[in-house]
Amino acid sequence: MNGDKKWAIVTGGSRGLGFETAKGLIAAGFTVYIISKDEKRLAQSAQTLGCQYRAVDVADNKKLRQVLIEITEEASSKDLGILDVLVLAHGVMSEKMSKTLRTNDDEWRRTLSINLDSVFTAVNQLAPAMTDARKGRVVVYSACLGRMSGPGTHGGLAPYRISKAGVNAFVKNLSYETGLGARGFLVDAICPGHCRTDMGGEDAPRSAEQGADTAIWLATRDFDPTKNKTGLLWEDRQVVDW
Ligand SMILES: NC(=O)c1ccc[n+]([C@@H]2O[C@H](COP(=O)([O-])OP(=O)(O)OC[C@H]3O[C@@H](n4cnc5c(N)ncnc54)[C@H](OP(=O)(O)O)[C@@H]3O)[C@@H](O)[C@H]2O)c1
Secondary structure, rough: OOOOEEEEEEEOOOOOHHHHHHHHHHHHEEEEEEEOHHHHHHHHHHHHHEEEEOOOOOOOOOHHHHHHHHHHHHHOOOOOOOOEEEEEEOOOOOOOOOOOOOOOOHHHHHHHHHHHHHHHHHHHHHEEEEEEEOOOEEEEEHHHHHHOOOOOOOOOOHHHHHHHHHHHHHHHHHHHHHHOOOOOOEEEEOOOOOEEOOOOOOOEEEOOOHHHHHHHHHHHOOOOOOOOOOOOOEEEOOEEEO
């Protein structure tokens, strides 16, 4: 068994917010596996971070499941035990002009399969062992563009906004299915704010490190089910209504 040694899987770990999240978890003592699509970039990032990696297109749910099984088996052979933390930090923006009445089936499917369907597949594959072990944390990168209130679903970028609204609903629903943290399993979504990454652009106001802070905190925070909550959308370590 893994004793005090904890391990994590971070998707989107090749760059941007996933890379910074993986870096933070490694600094916190986790053994980390990173996942993304472009194998060359991923291998370079894994070398920089000093962690393990597996390349897969998360839109391919069968291959994603297979890769997650392989990682779990490898971790088991290293006596790492049941997965402690899953951070889903991959994602794509939908095309600029993707208003509901202007986009098409291909763009809808591309965005929803990467941003939402893969979240289901990864959690459905990995979380049963965590809940059985009465432990584990899942953190999914969402976005304030997916909120039903505030700056959320106010039109435009329809596939992206709807995929993130789906992520917000997904974590809330799963948290109720798993005892709202009382059974040791936590699941939350975060909005990182507008960050300087390939997706956010170089003029964004926040660094990727600032954007990753809440995900790392959720993955490592002390949790008392009588005082703390899970199944929520967070930004800057605070709950955001969605
Ligand atoms: N940046 C922001 O301002 C901002 C704001 C709100 C929410 N977010 C959310 O935060 C998350 C991370 O964003 P980011 O800014 O770090 O994005 P990014 O810099 O564009 O990086 C995207 C990551 O997702 C991976 N990815 C994309 N499609 C994939 C696929 N089909 N299969 C496997 N991996 C795939 C990429 O892998 P490759 O390197 O292999 O392509 C990369 O690691 C996303 O969910 C995004 O929606 C970002």
